[in-house]
Amino acid sequence: MEKFDTVTGLAAPLDRPNVDTDAIIPKQFLKSIKRSGFGPNLFDEWRYLDHGEPGMDNSTRPLNPDFVLNQPRYRGAVILLGRENFGCGSSREHAVWALLDQGFRVVIAPSFADIFFNNCFKNGVLPVVLPADTVEALFTATVATPGYALTVDLQAQQIVTPDQGAIDFDIEPFRKDCLLRGLDDIGLTLQQADAIRAFEDRHREAAPWLFDKQ
Amino acid sequence: MSGKTLYDKLWNAHLVREDGDGTALIYIDRHLVHEVTSPQAFEGLRLAGRQPWRTRSILAVPDHNVPTTDRTAGIADPVSRLQVETLDRNCAEYGITEFAMLDPRQGIVHVIGPEQGATLPGMTVVCGDSHTSTHGAFGALAFGIGTSDVEHVLATQCLILKKTGSLQIRVEGALAPGVSAKDVVLAIIGRIGTAGGTGYSIEFTGSTLQSLSMEGRMTVCNMAIEAGARAGMVAVDDTTIEYLAGRPYAPSGALWERAVTAWSGLHSDADAAFDRTVTLDAAQLAPQVTWGTSPEMVADINGVVPDPDDEADSVRRDGMRRALAYMDLQPGTPISSIRPDHVFIGSCTNARIEDLRAAASAIRGRRVHAGIKQALVVPGSGLVKQQAEAEGLHTLFTAAGFEWREPGCSMCLAMNADRLQPGDRCASTSNRNFEGRQGQGGRTHLVSPVMAAVAAVKGHFANAAEELD
Numbered sequence: 171m172e173k174f175d176t177v178t179g180l181a182a183p184l185d186r187p188n189v190d191t192d193a194i195i196p197k198q199f200l201k202s203i204k205r206s207g208f209g210p211n212l213f214d215e216w217r218y219l220d221h222g223e224p225g226m227d228n229s230t231r232p233l234n235p236d237f238v239l240n241q242p243r244y245r246g247a248v249i250l251l252g253r254e255n256f257g258c259g260s261s262r263e264h265a266v267w268a269l270l271d272q273g274f275r276v277v278i279a280p281s282f283a284d285i286f287f288n289n290c291f292k293n294g295v296l297p298v299v300l301p302a303d304t305v306e307a308l309f310t311a312t313v314a315t316p317g318y319a320l321t322v323d324l325q326a327q328q329i330v331t332p333d334q335g336a337i338d339f340d341i342e343p344f345r346k347d348c349l350l351r352g353l354d355d356i357g358l359t360l361q362q363a364d365a366i367r368a369f370e371d372r373h374r375e376a377a378p379w380l381f382d383k384q
Numbered sequence: 385m386s387g388k389t390l391y392d393k394l395w396n397a398h399l400v401r402e403d404g405d406g407t408a409l410i411y412i413d414r415h416l417v418h419e420v421t422s423p424q425a426f427e428g429l430r431l432a433g434r435q436p437w438r439t440r441s442i443l444a445v446p447d448h449n450v451p452t453t454d455r456t457a458g459i460a461d462p463v464s465r466l467q468v469e470t471l472d473r474n475c476a477e478y479g480i481t482e483f484a485m486l487d488p489r490q491g492i493v494h495v496i497g498p499e500q501g502a503t504l505p506g507m508t509v510v511c512g513d514s515h516t517s518t519h520g521a522f523g524a525l526a527f528g529i530g531t532s533d534v535e536h537v538l539a540t541q542c543l544i545l546k547k548t549g550s551l552q553i554r555v556e557g558a559l560a561p562g563v564s565a566k567d568v569v570l571a572i573i574g575r576i577g578t579a580g581g582t583g584y585s586i587e588f589t590g591s592t593l594q595s596l597s598m599e600g601r602m603t604v605c606n607m608a609i610e611a612g613a614r615a616g617m618v619a620v621d622d623t624t625i626e627y628l629a630g631r632p633y634a635p636s637g638a639l640w641e642r643a644v645t646a647w648s649g650l651h652s653d654a655d656a657a658f659d660r661t662v663t664l665d666a667a668q669l670a671p672q673v674t675w676g677t678s679p680e681m682v683a684d685i686n687g688v689v690p691d692p693d694d695e696a697d698s699v700r701r702d703g704m705r706r707a708l709a710y711m712d713l714q715p716g717t718p719i720s721s722i723r724p725d726h727v728f729i730g731s732c733t734n735a736r737i738e739d740l741r742a743a744a745s746a747i748r749g750r751r752v753h754a755g756i757k758q759a760l761v762v763p764g765s766g767l768v769k770q771q772a773e774a775e776g777l778h779t780l781f782t783a784a785g786f787e788w789r790e791p792g793c794s795m796c797l798a799m800n801a802d803r804l805q806p807g808d809r810c811a812s813t814s815n816r817n818f819e820g821r822q823g824q825g826g827r828t829h830l831v832s833p834v835m836a837a838v839a840a841v842k843g844h845f846a847n848a849a850e851e852l853d
Contacts, residue, residue: 186706187700187703188578188678188703190818192797193819193820197799200799201420201449201463201467203424203427203466204424215819215820215824221824225463253699254579255612258578258612259816260513261513261528261530263530266530281579282582283579283582283612284582284612285514288529288530292530292533342407344407355544356535356536359539362400362409362540362542365401366400366411366437369400373398373411376646377506377643377646378642380504380507381440383633
């Protein structure tokens with residue numbers, strides 16, 4: 171996993187609540203057995219005017235001019251602004267892979283769905299929860315100011331804005347540490363292998379039927 | 385000191401260790417695997433040179449991509465075929481039990497787990513699928529995970545988690561005729577919203593839940609994720625035990641007796657304190673129909689499509705406007721005047737035998753309405769299909785004009801060939817009415833099985849209570 175320390179870049183506003191993972195990456199692209207290559211199909215049904223299928227040359231497909239992320243001013247954005255309940259629905263980690271593949275390292279929203287939120291951390295993407303009025307102010311500034319860029323400093327737990335000072339955010343210490351160091355948490359858990367085996371022995375004793383069949 | 389909730393008990397019984405900040409290592413008893421979210425996890429395991437920790441905890445099945453028409457010739461779509469073959473190959477390589485596509489026990493992962501007794505009370509159950517919350521109906525702690533966590537469980541049999549809050553949703557009262565578990569859970573989501581359960585695990589309690597069959601409880605827990613909760617669960621009672629007795633993967637003999645004794649403690653203590661409680665009077669409930677593109681956008685059959693202008697919150701108002709434009713509906717339209725042109729009876733929410741019986745009860749002797757272009761029944765598993773055929777339900781459906789299909793996820797998410805075309809309007813027993821969920825441009829109305837069947841024969845939504853004998 172790529173380390174996350176400081177990210178500076180353009181913010182892009184996706185102004186709708188309940189953006190679900192079906193919208194982030196539609197189902198036909200989940201047939202891939204790889205983790206990469208999802209970027210061109212991020213928000214596929216909103217982004218293009220035609221129906222997308224795996225294997226198409228996305229560079230020749232007609233873009234939807236009304237979709238905000240297609241505006242040239244947001245090209246290269248690395249920070250996505252979202253609304254309530256961002257990432258709801260399916261557990262598909264492909265949603266995070268698609269955001270990352272497209273270049274997004276940070277999503278800022280008033281609230282996230284649980285599984286999406288967790289999936290972000292596994293891939294070096296930082297989901298930042300901020301109060302709704304703070305998010306609203308960032309939306310307003312982003313739309314009003316072409317080239318509006320932010321700096322997200324994970325170590326300091328701050329978002330530095332050009333016009334609103336620095337905004338503090340919370341993050342769980344364990345998740346922060348994993349992101350800063352780019353840690354593979356399977357490796358961390360396997361350091362606890364003896365504790366897991368000891369638990370398993372006690373658990374088998376208490377509930378042997380869990381280990382009886384299958 | 386107050387007593388423990390069911391969630392507390394399940395959490396404590398699986399706690400391997402906990403750090404000072406509450407980050408915990410939780411042991412996983414059952415790992416269900418399907419073809420869509422597992423290939424990258426197996427690949428990660430292979431690249432790191434790791435082995436599955438406990439292969440006997442894993443049960444695998446292809447369900448999302450499989451065709452629901454004759455499948456003896458294999459899968460026509462080469463991309464889908466590769467994904468299903470990849471699951472077959474991974475299971476063979478690691479010695480994992482798989483109900484492959486042509487196995488009579490194959491079906492939707494959340495239908496076959498309980499059906500086999502592979503889901504048991506007191507278990508932690510995970511799967512790379514958000515509807516894993518279904519299994520909480522058995523007094524289990526069950527939730528969906530992403531692919532990185534699928535790999536984590538494969539490699540370590542554990543997950544790194546933080547405990548959620550506890551939300552009790554108490555549902556009281558006898559359900560009116562034509563009202564089912566699906567209507568209960570849609571009404572709950574309408575009440576608390578799709579983010580209402582975020583940060584919580586829900587325990588469903590109350591007389592209504594106690595009166596539901598296991599199938600009904602699974603329907604309710606299935607959609608806990610649609611309320612944003614990590615998990616949904618129901619306490620163990622006699623209904624739970626009776627359902628599990630004799631199932632292939634359930635314990636037998638002396639172990640069964642011992643297990644039943646242990647399971648009897650799987651309920652919240654009388655003095656347990658929940659972080660939040662919501663109460664719903666189910667006796668007043670009418671059948672529910674969603675009108676928008678989020679499960680919280682729901683009304684009862686006697687209601688009308690709401691007016692965004694009545695919504696005070698601007699973000700919500702814009703969301704409603706966008707939903708009505710997508711759904712091609714006007715504010716004030718009576719729900720009962722909406723005319724679907726497709727009907728889908730299936731999915732991990734509503735494709736169990738009881739669901740098919742309920743749907744069949746509404747169509748006896750009647751025909752699918754001329755305005756319906758396609759009406760599908762997709763049983764949740766091969767065994768559900770066999771049972772339904774033994775009861776003659778399939779002939780009721782096919783005589784009425786429904787197509788009787790092979791088991792799988794099918795048009796719930798349209799990863800296989802079963803999908804809506806742009807502008808199609810579907811009465812669906814599935815769980816998500818998101819834009820494009822059942823096919824790009826398709827419009828989904830979530831309903832119960834009996835409401836879907838009534839819509840099929842009437843050509844418009846109607847109160848199931850008035851259509852049943």
